[in-house]
Amino acid sequence: MTHRIDMCPRFESAFEILGKRWTGLIIRVMLSGPQRFKDIAKNIPHLSDRVLTGRLKELEADGIVIRHVYPETPVRIEYELTEKGRDLKHVMDAVQAWASDWIEMDEPEEPKGK
Amino acid sequence: MTHRIDMCPRFESAFEILGKRWTGLIIRVMLSGPQRFKDIAKNIPHLSDRVLTGRLKELEADGIVIRHVYPETPVRIEYELTEKGRDLKHVMDAVQAWASDWIEMDEPEEPKGK
C-alpha cells in the first residue's frame, strides 16, 4: 500500500538476539573460549544469575551456544560458542572498532551527576 | 583480585545503545537518509510511537542522530544520522552478513506452533 523499505526479516531476527541487554557482552566473553557459568558471570559485573541463565538458554535455543555437562564433582558445565556463534566475532569486531572511534571515556564508569 | 577479562568500557557503552530493543532497526532505517518520525514508524512495523520518541531522544543525546525542525505547515521534523551514526553502517553490514549466513527463514514471521 505505502512504499516501505524492505526490512530484511533475517536482519530483524538477528537484532532480536543482539538487541537484548547483556547478549552482546555474553557473546564477547565467550569468544575467548568455553566458559563456565560462574566465569561468564565474573566477567560481566552487573549481570545477575537469573538473567544469565535466561540468556544462555535463549542462545542455546538459537544454536549460538552449546552446553557441555561434565559429570565430575562438583558437576562441571561449560558453555561454548557454536560456529554460528563464533562467526559473530565479525559483528563484535565492528562494534569494537566503532566504539574505539566514537565513544569517549572522560568520565568514570558510573558518573554521579546524572 | 580474581583474574577477569578486561571488558572494554567503550564496548560496553556501545552495547548500552545497540543492546536495546529497536535501536538497531531504527539506525538501519535511518541509514537510507533523513527521515520523518512517521516514516521511521512506518518502516518498523511493531514499534510504538512512545518507544520511538524515547529512542530518538536517546540517540540524539548520544550524538548519533540530529533533529531538524522545518517551520512549515504542518511543521516538518526530520531526523538525520550524524557521522557517528552513519559510521554504524559497518556494524549493520556485519550484522546483515551474519544474518544472511546463519538465519533461516523457513517458517513465517510469526510461527504459530510456539
Next chain:
DNA sequence: TATTATACTTACATAAAGTTAGTTACATTA
C-alpha cells in the same frame, strides 16, 4: 550427618515496553 561448591530456581520489587487515547500547533475548509 553436616559441610562445601556450582549451577541453577523461586519469589518479589522495580524498570522498560506495549497499547490506547489525547494534546498541540497551524493551515485549510465550511
Next chain:
DNA sequence: TAATGTAACTAACTTTATGTAAGTATAATA
C-alpha cells in the same frame, strides 16, 4: 469564526523484562 486534518508527540494504564535476595539440587568429603 468554527470545524477539520495532520504530524509529532504526551499521558495513563497494562504487561513484560530485569534486578535482587534467598533457596534448592547434587555429590564428594570431613
